Structure formats: structure tokens, C-alpha cells
Amino acid sequence: MDHQLDFIQNLELFRRQLQVPFFIEITIIMCWTIWMARNGLIFNQVQPSLQESKKEFKQEFALLILCAKRKYFPSIELWLNSLV
Numbered sequence: 001m002d003h004q005l006d007f008i009q010n011l012e013l014f015r016r017q018l019q020v021p022f023f024i025e026i027t028i029i030m031c032w033t034i035w036m037a038r039n040g041l042i043f044n045q046v047q048p049s050l051q052e053s054k055k056e057f058k059q060e061f062a063l064l065i066l067c068a069k070r071k072y073f074p075s076i077e078l079w080l081n082s083l084v
Helices: 007-018 023-044 050-064 070-082
Strands: none
Touching (some): 007 023
């Protein structure tokens, strides 16, 4: 993120970096994953971990395939498999 840009400009920068037609879904699931990590810390005293958050993100994102248009399947699967 560029702290000199406003939220919308940063979101547009993120969209251009991803270069996928399902960028908003990625953004929403990323926010959801952060929210769940936050709740784990506040309610269960579970320290957030980047590794666990990535795992959770991949699980949630994999569910997206169930409701995605078939034409996006190859690009979704390719993108999902490229995550480290």
C-alpha cells in the first residue's frame, strides 16, 4: 500500500497488480480472513499468524469456485495454486 494515496487509489493499484477478473472477491475474502484473525485474538486469545491466515484464505477462496462462472474456473484455479 502507498500511504500517500487514498483508499480508492490503493484499491485501484491492488486491482492492477492482481490483473484478474475476480479481484473484488479476493479483496472481500482477504478482509474476512483478517476479521476472523482479529476475532480469534479478541475472543479466544489466539495470536494471529500469517501462515494460518494464508491457509484460511485459501480454504475460503476455494469455496468461491462453487459459485463462480465456469469461464473463470481455469484462472481461479491457476491463481489459487500460485499462492505460496
